[in-house]
Amino acid sequence: MSTPSDALSCGHSLADLSEYLDTGQIGDPGHLAECPECQSGLASLRRLAALGNELLDADTAAAGSGSDDWMKTILGNLRLELRPGRSIPLRADTPGDVLTETEGSVSALIRSVADSLPGAAAGKCRLYGDLTEPGAPITVGVELAVVYGHPLEQRAATLRQELATVLSRQTELNITAIDVTITDVLEPRNPGPGAPAAGAPVAGAPAPTVGPGGPPTPQEKP
Amino acid sequence: MTEPLSPGDGTHAPDAAALAAELQSVIEAVAGVTAVYPARPLWQTIAGAARSAVTGEARSRVDVASSDTGRPVTAVKVRIGVSGAHPAPHVARAVAAAVRQHLSPHPVTVQVGIVQIGSEEAADASGAQEM
Numbered sequence: 360m361s362t363p364s365d366a367l368s369c370g371h372s373l374a375d376l377s378e379y380l381d382t383g384q385i386g387d388p389g390h391l392a393e394c395p396e397c398q399s400g401l402a403s404l405r406r407l408a409a410l411g412n413e414l415l416d417a418d419t420a421a422a423g424s425g426s427d428d429w430m431k432t433i434l435g436n437l438r439l440e441l442r443p444g445r446s447i448p449l450r451a452d453t454p455g456d457v458l459t460e461t462e463g464s465v466s467a468l469i470r471s472v473a474d475s476l477p478g479a480a481a482g483k484c485r486l487y488g489d490l491t492e493p494g495a496p497i498t499v500g501v502e503l504a505v506v507y508g509h510p511l512e513q514r515a516a517t518l519r520q521e522l523a524t525v526l527s528r529q530t531e532l533n534i535t536a537i538d539v540t541i542t543d544v545l546e547p548r549n550p551g552p553g554a555p556a557a558g559a560p561v562a563g564a565p566a567p568t569v570g571p572g573g574p575p576t577p578q579e580k581p
Numbered sequence: 582m583t584e585p586l587s588p589g590d591g592t593h594a595p596d597a598a599a600l601a602a603e604l605q606s607v608i609e610a611v612a613g614v615t616a617v618y619p620a621r622p623l624w625q626t627i628a629g630a631a632r633s634a635v636t637g638e639a640r641s642r643v644d645v646a647s648s649d650t651g652r653p654v655t656a657v658k659v660r661i662g663v664s665g666a667h668p669a670p671h672v673a674r675a676v677a678a679a680v681r682q683h684l685s686p687h688p689v690t691v692q693v694g695i696v697q698i699g700s701e702e703a704a705d706a707s708g709a710q711e712m
Binding site: 394398399451465472 | 616618619642660662665668669670673674677678681690691692693694695696697698700
């Protein structure tokens, strides 16, 4: 059973969801169809599992090899971000209507965009600023773990562009900056002949930060 | 100003339950809506959930409220998931408009909370752009 600090707002934990993915069993399966937080958690865990498979396929540092702090960090952030969080107001056509997005839904969207980059997994995905005030300046902060061999700056630039596009479509937030930080580069255990030359950043090296920077204009989209 | 919804317990009188089911169908038919979740999280509706478990009656996913018994619905609350292929703010407004149209001519306030945003578009964009 999960501890209170482990539990999502619905009472389930990432451990419950992980067990469900492994075994197909959970105490109240009907709950999963009713809980957006659990559904987002399951989606994130599936993407993490896919990245784990990529690591294994590439014969790089495997999750669980003793150097899996990056995975623990990701799971820790995921646990926080699955909560609904603050309510983000949306413009209503009719006075009196209250239309909102949850902070959790936007964080999950940011995470899914970041996770969709090949060889990358989102660590921390945060929205900084007063989300409850329409038009208030908001900064997006994303931390990434990237599998060794993938171009870091290109990953970060692509992520910034994709996030700017997706967030302008799916929210009414005034995004003034998107900061992307590569916090982990997952080191190969036995680099193959096709691996990048020595000297490329590896885990433990200073983490490059790309940003702060404003969201790219549409012209910057490749 | 929106009238606060009366605290719900996830269950409704039979006519209200029928209306809630109707509204759920209306909302599900709005382009971009992928899911309708219980309007109140489980921890807020634990009594209703327990009652549903005993009676086998499904919990309503749309909260409807009226100011007095027998009066028309004055407020509707719903939580939805939306597709990444549609702009979420537009979907929220479309849901409010659909609810209002369904209950017309009675005035009603609508609360729409988006609790999940699909990432189909993001996935498509990433897949199309090999790096």
